[in-house]
Amino acid sequence: MASPTTAKEGRQLSPFVSKSAAFTSSVLRTLGSILITMIGLLFITFLIGRVMPIDPVIAVLGERASKSAYDAMFIEMGLDKPLLVQFFYYLWDVAHGDFGISRLTARPVIDDVMRVFPATLELATLGTFIGVFIGVPLGVLAAVKRGTIIDQIIRVIALVGYSMPIFWLGLVGLLVFYGLLDWVGGPGRLGIFYVDLVPTVTGLILVDSALDGQWDVFRDAISHIVLPASLLGYYSLAYISRMTRSLMLEQLSAEYITTARVKGLSEWTVIWRHAFGNIKVPLITVIALSYAGLLEGSVLTEIIFSWPGIGSYITTALLSADMAAVLGGTVVVGLVFVCLNIFSDLLYKVFDPRAK
């Protein structure tokens, strides 16, 4: 949404210049707000790290460090400085990609995160695909058949999805499809015989194995990802179908739809070309939000399926008090979340002429 000031500035200039100037200023404004949000995000994680009951010096040196070594480290880590100064040190490090060293893996946190993130990305992307390809048609159907039994059934499907503890559904899914039926691969990304067979290019196993032409690895990866991705897909389907329904209802009650019908257009054209055509932009926002939600919602799913993604990484680090890893992971997830939100905002501005 353009703010009143940009609109006013725009009106004084010629139409062409005003449009691009307003757009530039809105992009600048967005960039500014990204920056502030990110600094705020870092500040909160920084504070969380500081109120931890874990002594950062002992975390580095171990409990048997001598008093003099402890004091030297205390000063070296800047802990004698005021909190705000410490925060600026932290900002400086983060800006240089330094999130500290993970105690658990003894490697830089940023390297760890880069290694585990593709696994989460793969899962969330596939989940979103499933959610979109089933959720959108269901939402449209519910809107068209509004008030009928079909609408009610779709409503219940969505509400059940909202209400399901996803970690529990994962356990039940494993029990039924892996334990009883043996239709899918078990926990993990690959069966034990296929690990490390394909060279890492993108980190996405489905892509890497396909690039390398190793189709048996590809098949095994599919059998492992299909269950967790379907669960995440169901979760996002619930949200996407409800939002699609309410967006569609808004359009279907508009007068131009009546006009289109009076003109004698087929019901298919009215629904998909006219009504659906108009909800595409807000729908993209909905999908982006749901995608961001999956990146986060996958924390519990990853643990159930022993999926080596960012969610398992943060949780494992948490349970072993590896704070650098927890905070680094949290910041990265937060940043991705912010970026997706802003991306959907920008899409809205670019594609919806009313928002300019």
Add this chain to the structure above:
Amino acid sequence: MNSLESSSESQPQSLREWLLSEAPTSRRQARMGSFYQGWLALKSNNLTMIGLGILLFLLFVALFAPVLAPADPFAQNLSNRLQPPGSEGHLLGTDSLGRDILSRLIYGSRITLYIVTLVALIAPVLGLFVGTVAGYLGGWVDSILMRITDIFLAFPRLVLALAFVAALGAGIENAVIAISLTAWPPYARIARAETLTIRRADYISAVQLQGAGPLRIISKHIWPLCISSLIVRVALDMAGIILAAAGLGFLGLGAQPPSPEWGAMISEGRKFLLDFWWVATIPGLAIFMVSLGFNLLGDGLRDVLDPKDSGDA
């Protein structure tokens, strides 16, 4: 008394007619009448009534837990461990320490209600406060408060709650604080939006002219008008709160053993999933039912209180 006064045209008047009267004669009648009409609309939706039924059942179970539970939820009996559902004396079987699962579920309902109630009290109040102050005062106060709200909103909720619990230490109270800290921003947004539409109203100017300060205006004249939209949001949020609490419990960061918290029970049963399925699946079913109950009720409440949002006529 009111029913007698208003019954001038139709003599024998039932309570129902009094409530549905087109011309209420007192403020109380009007208010109760509008409640009654809302109730009628709610009642006409079967799904909503199912949700309400589930929640009343939960309340009943939690209240009478000591009477309803067939056994002590903490009593271990290792010779009787991992009994399947339907075995003698254990309707839903026993867990790995021989504790009766049904009794643990029944006592667990108290924990669930406790967490939900506390979060439902803390988060909306915090949000209401931040949102109304920002909306009423405007200017830089508004900018700063809303920027903070946006930052919290930008955080993925579960991850932030995880980090908070890590900082505060595991436990129910800390889980409540962590969930509340991640749940307030949407309330602040709603309260601010409501305040912005209210603050230019004539009656606010009238109160200002009478010399009321900002504190009095916000607490006496703005808060009451924000409550109804917040309540809808709370009802819709409850399910998410339950799932978040169960998730934290599952990760071992919420209620600690031997507490019969449902999420923690799933986590205990996970180890035996393939051989003794009931230990992990039954508590999950309970979480699902309660969260479905809140969702069904919230959905119906929104239809009644905020018809334009749901798209239902």
